[in-house]
Amino acid sequence: MQHQLVRARAAARIASRLQRADKDRALQAMGEHIQLAADAILTANAHDLERAHTSGEPAHRLDRLRLDDSRIHAMVEGLHQVMALADPVGELIAAWNQPNGLRMEQIRVPFGVIGVIYEARPNVTVDTAGLTVKTGNAVVLRGGKEAFETNQALTAALRRGLEQADLPPDLVIMLTDTDRRSVDALIRARTFVDLVIPRGGASLIQHVVEHATVPIIETGIGNCHVYVDAQAKLEMALEILINSKTQRPSVCNAAETLLVHTAVADAFLPHAAQRLAAHGVELRLDERSLSIVQRNMPDTVWANGLFPLFTSVTAEDYATEFLAPILAVKVVASRDEAIEHIGRYGTGHSEAIVTEDGQAAHDFLTQVDAAVVYHNAATRFTDGFEFGFGAEIGISTQKLHARGPMGLRELTSYKYIVRGTGQIRS
Amino acid sequence: MQHQLVRARAAARIASRLQRADKDRALQAMGEHIQLAADAILTANAHDLERAHTSGEPAHRLDRLRLDDSRIHAMVEGLHQVMALADPVGELIAAWNQPNGLRMEQIRVPFGVIGVIYEARPNVTVDTAGLTVKTGNAVVLRGGKEAFETNQALTAALRRGLEQADLPPDLVIMLTDTDRRSVDALIRARTFVDLVIPRGGASLIQHVVEHATVPIIETGIGNCHVYVDAQAKLEMALEILINSKTQRPSVCNAAETLLVHTAVADAFLPHAAQRLAAHGVELRLDERSLSIVQRNMPDTVWANGLFPLFTSVTAEDYATEFLAPILAVKVVASRDEAIEHIGRYGTGHSEAIVTEDGQAAHDFLTQVDAAVVYHNAATRFTDGFEFGFGAEIGISTQKLHARGPMGLRELTSYKYIVRGTGQIRS
Numbered sequence: 001m002q003h004q005l006v007r008a009r010a011a012a013r014i015a016s017r018l019q020r021a022d023k024d025r026a027l028q029a030m031g032e033h034i035q036l037a038a039d040a041i042l043t044a045n046a047h048d049l050e051r052a053h054t055s056g057e058p059a060h061r062l063d064r065l066r067l068d069d070s071r072i073h074a075m076v077e078g079l080h081q082v083m084a085l086a087d088p089v090g091e092l093i094a095a096w097n098q099p100n101g102l103r104m105e106q107i108r109v110p111f112g113v114i115g116v117i118y119e120a121r122p123n124v125t126v127d128t129a130g131l132t133v134k135t136g137n138a139v140v141l142r143g144g145k146e147a148f149e150t151n152q153a154l155t156a157a158l159r160r161g162l163e164q165a166d167l168p169p170d171l172v173i174m175l176t177d178t179d180r181r182s183v184d185a186l187i188r189a190r191t192f193v194d195l196v197i198p199r200g201g202a203s204l205i206q207h208v209v210e211h212a213t214v215p216i217i218e219t220g221i222g223n224c225h226v227y228v229d230a231q232a233k234l235e236m237a238l239e240i241l242i243n244s245k246t247q248r249p250s251v252c253n254a255a256e257t258l259l260v261h262t263a264v265a266d267a268f269l270p271h272a273a274q275r276l277a278a279h280g281v282e283l284r285l286d287e288r289s290l291s292i293v294q295r296n297m298p299d300t301v302w303a304n305g306l307f308p309l310f311t312s313v314t315a316e317d318y319a320t321e322f323l324a325p326i327l328a329v330k331v332v333a334s335r336d337e338a339i340e341h342i343g344r345y346g347t348g349h350s351e352a353i354v355t356e357d358g359q360a361a362h363d364f365l366t367q368v369d370a371a372v373v374y375h376n377a378a379t380r381f382t383d384g385f386e387f388g389f390g391a392e393i394g395i396s397t398q399k400l401h402a403r404g405p406m407g408l409r410e411l412t413s414y415k416y417i418v419r420g421t422g423q424i425r426s
Numbered sequence: 427m428q429h430q431l432v433r434a435r436a437a438a439r440i441a442s443r444l445q446r447a448d449k450d451r452a453l454q455a456m457g458e459h460i461q462l463a464a465d466a467i468l469t470a471n472a473h474d475l476e477r478a479h480t481s482g483e484p485a486h487r488l489d490r491l492r493l494d495d496s497r498i499h500a501m502v503e504g505l506h507q508v509m510a511l512a513d514p515v516g517e518l519i520a521a522w523n524q525p526n527g528l529r530m531e532q533i534r535v536p537f538g539v540i541g542v543i544y545e546a547r548p549n550v551t552v553d554t555a556g557l558t559v560k561t562g563n564a565v566v567l568r569g570g571k572e573a574f575e576t577n578q579a580l581t582a583a584l585r586r587g588l589e590q591a592d593l594p595p596d597l598v599i600m601l602t603d604t605d606r607r608s609v610d611a612l613i614r615a616r617t618f619v620d621l622v623i624p625r626g627g628a629s630l631i632q633h634v635v636e637h638a639t640v641p642i643i644e645t646g647i648g649n650c651h652v653y654v655d656a657q658a659k660l661e662m663a664l665e666i667l668i669n670s671k672t673q674r675p676s677v678c679n680a681a682e683t684l685l686v687h688t689a690v691a692d693a694f695l696p697h698a699a700q701r702l703a704a705h706g707v708e709l710r711l712d713e714r715s716l717s718i719v720q721r722n723m724p725d726t727v728w729a730n731g732l733f734p735l736f737t738s739v740t741a742e743d744y745a746t747e748f749l750a751p752i753l754a755v756k757v758v759a760s761r762d763e764a765i766e767h768i769g770r771y772g773t774g775h776s777e778a779i780v781t782e783d784g785q786a787a788h789d790f791l792t793q794v795d796a797a798v799v800y801h802n803a804a805t806r807f808t809d810g811f812e813f814g815f816g817a818e819i820g821i822s823t824q825k826l827h828a829r830g831p832m833g834l835r836e837l838t839s840y841k842y843i844v845r846g847t848g849q850i851r852s
Contacts, residue, residue, distance in 0.1 A: 096814065377850075381528065385526070401826045417799055
């Protein structure tokens with residue numbers, strides 16, 4: 001592996017000096033070679049699927065792994081979209097002159113070598129390579145073992161594209177070890193790797209945080225809340241809640257807990273429970289919300305068996321990113337209690353308040369400490385594309401370097417260039 | 427200690443909402459209380475000095491530890507200088523509207539709780555507290571054991587200042603354990619600490635990198651080079667070299683290795699060796715430079731005993747941050763060899779080229795991967811004050827978040843505030 005990292009470092013050195021046109025030409029060629037290799041990629045993917053099926057992987061994981069012509073086409077389209085974006089490298093962030101005549105410039109530069117650790121979805125291979133090539137970085141990918149053959153086929157095609165464009169193929173390296181030792185080697189390769197981005201579940205992130213010596217960006221753990229304030233428009237609150245919880249429950253920007261102000265709990269919760277029931281969402285309710293829901297739920301809901309399981313909520317539920325059709329519910333006595341609850345259990349990802357009260361919105365937006373705070377909008381918008389970045393490498397939940405959706409710019413660092421005429425320090 | 431971290435977190439929450447005027451008032455009061463407590467601080471410092479003297483600390487460490495009226499005055503002046511700086515918190519970094527009507531704002535916010543680990547110099551206590559209060563952060567300080575009583579006295583005064591200004595005194599907390607366990611607890615307190623900045627020698631930085639789970643910023647390891655190109659003005663090169671090496675050899679932006687292009691080695695090295703000799707700098711020379719120096723050194727130098735020890739350089743010397751009057755010297759055949767040497771041995775801190783050749787400068791400035799790259803200026807300018815930041819918390823040698831001198835802005839993160847009218851994702 002060290003051999004591969006040395007090659008990545010050498011490739012990164014070359015890539016740091018490329019112009020946008022060179023990099024866009026490479027992205028075009030990478031797309032063409034993905035398309036050319038479509039048959040081989042689908043064959044490799046069929047092998048991965050067969051093995052995954054045999055080893056008893058659940059259906060939703062098989063679906064994430066599966067490629068077809070339209071998914072391959074989408075990968076190529078993704079590369080074309082990145083081509084259309086501006087290149088952040090070389091941007092002059094700041095420039096000034098010091099009284100002693102020194103000319104100072106702060107210039108955006110690539111990181112160098114970026115490691116990305118991820119799980120089943122093979123499109124991440126192509127998306128990530130596109131973003132790192134565009135920003136003049138080399139990438140060392142460590143994909144999941146389920147997608148092993150697919151990732152190898154994709155990487156081979158990407159590297160042929162780089163070669164065709166006269167760029168070093170080692171700008172995209174896929175590690176062939178898929179055990180945890182390769183993760184550990186990557187996150188401790190301080191001389192060779194400038195940044196590691198782990199994309200995956202909480203256990204992967206936790207492992208990387210614990211063992212990395214390379215700087216990392218933590219991504220994607222989202223225990224997100226929707227808070228329905230005393231002054232909320234309840235119809236709006238209902239749509240925002242349903243969208244945040246049910247539009248795609250398995251992703252990090254989906255809501256996991258509903259907080260309702262006590263003044264509107266009686267009016268809001270029965271409707272919310274019915275709509276959530278229709279979406280098959282299990283509710284985990286605090287004492288107050290449980291009593292409201294039981295008292296107000298129309299008999300027809302029970303009779304139709306529409307209402308799913310509901311149970312008493314625990315502190316552990318409040319701390320859990322369900323990533324599933326489960327919602328914790330709590331009635332709060334005040335906006336401060338809502339803010340405090342989020343401070344205790346939130347993961348700093350995405351938090352929403354629904355209210356018509358400007359002061360309430362102001363307090364929530366300023367006091368809640370999260371990457372993205374929303375007023376009267378669903379938490380689901382925390383996404384590079386929805387933010388208009390045109391791309392996304394992940395959602396940062398740390399405060400160092402980048403926060404929230406990370407696009408091209410977040411894959412760069414900067415350097416200072418200082419020009420003098422012989423200045424020395426006195 | 428966890429108790430202290432909980433209090434720091436609560437204080438940070440309050441500080442994040444303060445206006446500049448409140449924070450500047452606190453800085454004023456902190457300075458007044460340092461001045462009021464001058465006698466107690468000097469008494470505490472005398473105890474520390476006595477203990478350090480007894481335990482055999484070397485003179486330069488005693489000097490770093492020693493306070494007197496003028497050093498106390500300088501600390502207070504430092505707080506006043508920070509008062510005069512703009513407050514970065516609340517700055518609107520970017521704002522835009524999405525087609526769906528969402529209003530996006532990217533706003534600069536404090537980190538929250540910052541841990542700072544440092545060694546002997548007690549002024550760091552006051553400087554750091556000034557910078558973190560100004561940026562609305564709470565700071566948990568872990569000073570060195572030599573300065574224990576001094577740091578306690580300084581912190582007590584700073585906290586009285588905060589109280590007088592109606593700010594939570596827990597914005598500045600000094601840990602009372604000075605063993606390594608307190609370092610380890612701080613760098614692993616993920617729930618309570620948002621960022622740790624280690625300021626100190628290579629062994630402290632290495633320990634923190636190895637064991638931290640909190641995000642960190644590596645600082646201050648500077649194996650810096652001066653490269654004298656074939657087209658250098660040799661008089662300018664000599665002044666830049668002497669300044670970079672001898673003005674203050676013990677700091678991170680001092681030069682540790684001289685690289686000389688072969689075309690000017692004969693003309694440059696004898697003069698350089700003489701001037702360095704006069705400054706008592708020991709030279710560690712490669713074969714070529716050794717032979718040039720021996721051949722050209724005037725007999726008077728040897729006769730006067732002016733020339734200090736000189737030895738053959740080793741690869742280990744090239745990799746060493748001497749922080750002392752020692753300079754490694756290498757003759758290189760080309761600019762590329764110089765760039766490659768720096769790539770192999772540099773720590774990404776500060777690197778200088780001296781040349782009149784625009785292409786050579788361009789290549790060096792773009793290809794050398796360091797926080798600050800210089801053309802025709804000394805490496806000693808890598809400093810928050812010399813950059814015009816008005817303050818400095820350290821010099822980052824990593825690429826994540828901040829690079830080079832870190833001032834107030836580098837002590838902040840950002841959040842996205844998104845305002846809608848009921849938008850949901852389709």
